[in-house]
Amino acid sequence: MNRLAKYYWSRLKRNRLAVAGMIYIIILILIAILGPYFTPDPNKVNFAEKNIPPIGFSIKQSYYDAKKGEFTTVVVHGNLEHPLGTDDKGRDLLSMLVSGARVSLYIGILATGVAILIGAVIGVSSAYFGGAVDNVLMRFTDIMMTFPFFLLLVFVVFIFGQSINLIILIIGLTGWTGTARLVRSEALSIRTREFIQAAIVLGADSKRIILRHMIPNVISVIIVIATLSIPGVILAEAALSFIGLGDPTVASWGRILNAGQDTLDTTWWVAVEPGILLFLTVLAFNFLGDGLRDAFDPNK
Amino acid sequence: MRLSRRKFLSLCAKFGAFSLAGGTIGCTGQKEAKVESQLPERQFPQVKGTFIEGTSSGDAETLNWILAGDGASLGYVNFTMDGLITYDNNLNIVLRWLSEPIEVSEDGLRYTLRIRDDLYWSDGKQVTAEDFVYTYRNLMFADWMPFNYKDDYREEIDGEKRFVEIKAINKTSYQFIRQTVNPEFLYTITDFWVYPKHIVKKYEGDIEAFTQADELNNLSYTGNLGPYRFVEWIRNDKFVLERNPDYYLGKESGAPYFEKYVVKILGSAAARHAALEAGDITSASIDPLQVKKFKELKHINVYTQPTSGYNILVFNFRNNGWEGFKNKKIRQAIAMSISKDALIQSIYLGFADPAFSFIPRPSPWFVEDGLSRYGVDELYDKERAMQIFQDEGYELHDGKILDGEALRLTVVTNSGNKVRESICFLVKQELSDIGIDVEMKLLPWTTELNQYLRNKVPGSDEEPAFNNGPDAVSEKPWDMIVMGFSTDVLSPSGSSVFFTSDGGLNFGGFSNPDVDALFNRIRTKESLDEDKRREIYGKISILLSEDLPGNFLAYPVGNVGFQSNVMGIEPGISMGYNYHEWYFA
Amino acid sequence: MTATMRKYIIKRLIYSAFIAWGIFTVTFVLLRIGPSSPADRYLATMGAGKGDIEEIITALETRQGLDKPIYVQYVDYVTNLLHGDWGWSFSTSMPVMDLIRIHWIYSFQLILLSMIFAALLGIVIGIYSAVNQYSRIDYLSTFFSFVGISIPNFWLGIMLILIFSVKLGIFRTYYDTSLPVFSFENLKNLVLPVITLGTGSMAAYTRYVRSSTLENLKKDFVRTAKAKGLPERTIIWRHVFRNAMLPIVTIIMFDLSGVVFGGAYLTEIIFGIPGLGQISFNAIFAGDYAVVVAVTLIGAFITLLFNLITDISYTFLDPRIRYE
Helix, strand or coil, rough: CCHHHHHHHHHHHHHHHHHHHHHHHHHHHHHHHHHHHHHHCCCCCCCCCCCCCCCCCEEEEEEEEECCCCEEEEEECCCCCCCCCCCCCCCHHHHHHHHHHHHHHHHHHHHHHHHHHHHHHHHHHHHHHHHHHHHHHHHHHHHHHHCEEEEEEEHHHHHHCHHHHHHHHHHHHCHHHHHHHHHHHHHHHCCCCHHHHHHCCCCCCCCHHHHHHHHHHHHHHHHHHHHHHHHHHHHHHHHHCCCCCCCCCCCCCHHHHHHHHHHCCCHHHHHHHHHHHHHHHHHHHHHHHHHHHHHCCCCC | CCCCCCCCHHHHHCCCCCCCCCCCCHHHHHHCCCCCCCCCCCCCCCCCCCEEEECCCCCCCCCCHHCCCHHHHHHHHHEEEEEEEEECCCCCEEECCEEECECCCCCEEEEEEEECCCCEEEEEEEEEHHHHHHHHHHHCCCCCCCCCCCCHHHCCCCCCCEECCCEEEEEEEEEEEEECCCCHHHHCHHHHHHCCHHHHHHHHCCHHHHCHHHHHCCCCCCCHHHHHHHHEEEEEECCEEEEECCCCCCCCCCCCCCCCCCECCCHHHHHHHHHHHHCCCEEEEEEEHHHHHHHHCCEEEEECCCCCCCEEEEEEECCCHHHHHHHHHHHHHHHHHHHHHHHHHHHHCCCCCEECCCCCCCCCCCCCCCCCCCCCCCHHHHHHHHHHHHHCCCEEEEEEEEEECCCCEEEECCCCCCCHHHHHHHHHHHHHHHEEEEEEECCCHHHHHHHCCCCCCCCCCCEECCCCCCEEEEECHHHHHHHEECCCCHHHHHHHHHCCCCCCCCCCCCCHHHHHHHHHHCHHHHHHHHHHHHHHHHHHHHHHHHHCCEEEEEEEEEEEEEEEEEEEECCCCCCCCHHHEECCC | HHHHHHHHHHHHHHHHHHHHHHHHHHHHHHHHCCCCCHHHHHHHHHCCCCCHHHHHHHHHHHHHCCCCHHHHHHHHHHHHHCCCCCCCCCCCEEEEEEHHHHHHHHHHHHHHHHHHHHHHHHHHHHHHHHHHHHCCCHHHHHHHHHHHCCCCCHHHHHHHHHHHHCCCCCCCCCCCCCCCCCHHHHHCCCCHHHHHHHHHHHHHHHHHHHHHHHHHHHHHHHHHHCCCCCCCCHHHHHHHHHHHHHHHHHHHHHHHHHHHHHHHHHHHHHHHCCCHHHHHHHHHHHHHHHHHHHHHHHHHHHHHHHHHHHHHHHHHCCCCCCCC
């Protein structure tokens, strides 16, 4: 670890919530990567074991016998085999949530990556070139910001199909505006610094200056924005799934939640559990992002 | 809850399972038609209260009914206009606007309808046969009118499709005149309502003006034609009606007995259940998971209601489907491996009837004897299914069926339809037991429609359609599709679109010349004789149950809950046919 | 209003109109080139029936003007728009303008009340925790503002219904449109939706108010005032609060567009409120292009207007800012 990183780490360490958030995120990432190898197949259907509540709960389930015209009622208890219960097809919710973590994090990180990349390039170019380029790029950013984002997301996904890669792409292509503005203002202040001025005087070409000097110097801003955008993206996908526009082929947390909301009054756990995970994950990212911002802020 | 032919579609929508509904609904085998029974001398119920019907199926699109393409719209209009007839729970005709049963000529070519003489438009003008003739001839059959059911009124003469002839006889009677016999045409001609000629005339020929005409969109012309009058429609929220004091059936009885009738849209099943339990609404359909609980509630009565839609696992007979499906024995082996009891237990929690063919039990044309009952009792037998595969030349290795390599089939359905999704999972589970791997594809409806259901001959530049002939294939290959079809319980021959070689919705490409011939025989003079028609329908049912264009799965049974102070309900398939006589205790 | 100010506003308005036109065009083109058509919607909801499918599809497209080349459709639409005709909504059978006129109030009251709820609580809690920095309440409010920011609002909504409507039966499970807008019952109707929609914003405002109050507390004029012996309450309200307002206005305005187009829609769905959000999303699913275009356009206008108001309000809140 280099000295600078050590310095920031020592600052971040002081913020207990941020550290807790970081630990949670690391664990979650590990679970997302390794978990599916340890949990049963999330797509394993077993209708005989459907609607089992989580450990410690029990519900009554009734079947109607049309021939006899009467109900058979059984009490189902939560059990260790399915600690978080099962859904209406008897799939194990723990496994579903573990593989859902993979999907949700994948979407969050990838879409944020795309957005940050575009935002950084636009922001830095805008700051570096200034003048007309700056003007055009910033006006373009304004237009993008004026677009009602969620509405756009919904109608593009509806029209062009519900695929996970499309969702990532759209979030990435529309979510870069904040980054572009922040990076631009940060870069503007860096641009005036001596070493960049020196590089320009020495005749270094602009690509090189942007890549070698400006980008690394706005990296701290980017790290903070990335940490704070990931939960937003995860939530956007969850919201999309919630209204039935998620990718039907992958079980993200949002999709699981969506499947459970109609039976909230009976098999409540199907909607409650992914909701809690979503909430905790977003909370953790917010804690960490906030801590990082403070750690990078020279005025604090 | 009111039933007319078209209304079945909205009914099916209520119970949530059927998107691609095929044929439509008609009437019984013309049993004794009975005249609206005169209520005996007695104290009539008091007019009071607001009936609130909660629903989670979508809102209507238009009240200008000739333009409607959805069941909800037709359901809304029906509150304000009864229509010519309705059907009771035994699917007998109950007369509404008609004063006498429809008279069909000996040769089956002329249909004479006589309407009551006490029907009035809102401006006091009498509703006449001329209005009906105008509605058909100048609106429904007109080139400028995008009416979705034009084809129901056409007949093929010398290879050319032509509209049937219609003419007024006098002020209250009119006649349809056909050139070809189709005994089931009887059920088509009582389907729709009527427009006032003197009001609509000015919009004739101008579709934009017609679409946007205030009088037509506000149903302000409906006079005494129905039990309720339109008051207000807040989109995606509620449709409000008030009691029609002039209702032609309420002259003596004072019906209807609710001051207001409201259709309230509730987004989710959870909201619908909670609202019913809390008494915020008067009636709502109840999901299987909740039926027991509601049956135990003192203030709620739950009635079951059979439906005419069924789910089916359609096989792909086209060139981009698995070869094996062309072998009838293999189709039977597949059907033998999927337990319908397990399906009904685990997905419908018991609220469904196993399906073996396309005609449901409540239909007067239902035949039980001779049906091959695949998927239940002794015809649910996985051992035997595997034996059949081996007999037909497939190898069995490590419990896997080999077709060159391990057999792997795809099953497709539209995502968002939870019942169909569950069925896919169940099919996968059942078939894996006999050594077939099933790959599930849950797709958005438009994707399924365009890439799997529509097909065309490869290399040709024809427009993709659901059935472009035996050589056509869909854009993407598939083996099985879980789909909901709906049968017209009164005139099931509409289902020929699914099962005949050139049927417009036969996307799987099933073809059996015997089936084609039998369906054709329904629309001939021969089946004017009802016993003969029943015999033909019996043959089709038996043939399909054995030849399996797909695996017929189940007919769901709906559950509807009412506050217990609602009186006068007669539970059954046509529950609500007498809703104008319901009242609050 | 000064002449420069007027000129600035006019310039901004022209610029806004230009952006709105751009957004309109993009929306229009996206809708028309998409592979989904109203005919598909028809097939999805109704089934093809016995009718001749091709005939039905052609008729549907002709009726909605979709058979013409896209540039003709575009020119027609723009011409009508300039004449004040926003078109006909085929999925609801009424003029688009009427549809919006009837339904905006449901969204408006929800958003307005949520914003008041969020801003009031956010400001009070924010200032209180800044003044009592490092107290237990400060920690608590910081923690809960994190919770508020992080909780998915659609999930919060269904949890509130599960607890307060289904289990406890305190509130109705759906929004009742038959109540008059200005009534106590209607207010009660809106309690859960407002909490659902407002919580996230409230939490965000709390954090901003707290940090900007903290900054101001450190400033010289506060120290001077303290030295002069002014009572703490006076200092806070007269000096600190006023100065903290500027960033709050900005953040509220910035937040609004997200609230209007994301949170409000989901809240409307969950509680069955027939507001503009629900209308526009249903229009998307129904392929009702006229409504989608109109709503997007109105949305863009509102956002642009908010931006303008924000910029102008700066000049009143902070006289140092001038526009050329």
